[in-house]
Amino acid sequence: MTSAFQGSLLDGTDGTGPRPLSAARRTRLARGAWIDVLPGWIPGADALFERLLTSAPWREESRRMYDKVVDVPRLLAFYREGDALPDPVLDEAKAALDEHYAAELGEPFRTAGLCLYRDGRDSVAWHGDRIGRGSTEDTMVAILSVGAPRPLLLRPRGGGETIRHELGHGDLIVMGGSCQRTWEHAIPKSARASGPRISVQFRPRGVR
């Protein structure tokens, strides 16, 4: 598979690893939620993107919606606790997250969910990651984004102003505190032509 996505030719592939997470900027949201954002967290993201695109075990998923079975509008791959991650850069990324957030989170990130948005028609609808402890406890979900830029939207659960974060190639966003139960997030469909984007979501045990 080749991708329509063309990253910067100057994108480093020198194996320098993720940029220090101390550079992430925190925004406090209402109701005990926050997000940390670090643009350009992963150098060499071009190569990572291509490797994930071609080698992750992408699968389609369908879900029952009332009396219909509909395809989920994105491809998925999931790495459970203890599964080997599909790329050494993801091992480095997870190690960096574990070190930086150890004290605040009190546990390591355990699973990695991958989503492939093939083009602007792929999306994820408004939701919180609430299957599990995220519905009752503060937690963190860390998302690495590679490939085409897409906005991640956040809005308070039950209504309120939407916050928009453009997630670019190699960028990190961490949703923390009460974010999964008091806020919702979405990747909307885009009418503009968009190349493929892959997101990698690191979550602690029991958060989904």
Ligand SMILES: O=C(O)CCC(=O)C(=O)O
């Ligand atoms: O692709 C993203 O950045 C978000 C994915 C997401 O919200 C999820 O899989 O729960």
Ligand SMILES: [Fe+2]
């Ligand atoms: Fe989510």
